Amino acid sequence: MPAFEYKVVPAPAKGTKAKGVKTPEARFANSVEIQLNEMAADGWEFQRAELLPSEERSGLTGSTTNWRNVMVFRRAIAADQAADPPAPGRKEPAAPSVEFRHSEPQTPPLTATAGDPEAPLEAIPVPGPGAAKMQSDDGVEELSPVAGMTAALKKRAEQKGDGED
Numbered sequence: 001m002p003a004f005e006y007k008v009v010p011a012p013a014k015g016t017k018a019k020g021v022k023t024p025e026a027r028f029a030n031s032v033e034i035q036l037n038e039m040a041a042d043g044w045e046f047q048r049a050e051l052l053p054s055e056e057r058s059g060l061t062g063s064t065t066n067w068r069n070v071m072v073f074r075r076a077i078a079a080d081q082a083a084d085p086p087a088p089g090r091k092e093p094a095a096p097s098v099e100f101r102h103s104e105p106q107t108p109p110l111t112a113t114a115g116d117p118e119a120p121l122e123a124i125p126v127p128g129p130g131a132a133k134m135q136s137d138d139g140v141e142e143l144s145p146v147a148g149m150t151a152a153l154k155k156r157a158e159q160k161g162d163g164e165d
Helices: 022-042 098-102 131-136 151-164
Strands: 001-008 045-058 062-077 111-113 124-126
Touching: 001 022, 022 045, 022 062, 045 151
Parallel strands: 111 124
Antiparallel strands: 001 062, 045 062
């Protein structure tokens, strides 16, 4: 199973001027495009954009919650990459614990879709018992490619749209 390292960066707050880019929306999209291309050039794969709360101090004893837009990127860590020195400006990932380094990886069981005629005989058919509960909530967020806006961004867009009418 490949290991990944993640990088979270602030999303652009305003647009970047460029030749032929006139509207504020196009300038903002240009800023996002520039950031995506810069990160991709360094080997980072875009995962998602999120709107997350950040609790910050306000005054002497108070605190406020500010919402921050961030972009999440990841890249695979190769086994031979640990021997290479990190690139300038890049932090080296923390070394795994001694227990982790000395433990042998366990091979996961071979599984196949239930009813697959081409599946090997030793494969465990999936879904098996209890799969209905696991499929409804396995506690793991899906990391599929981002196809659109997140629910938080949609809600925020709807709120802005209501205020402009």
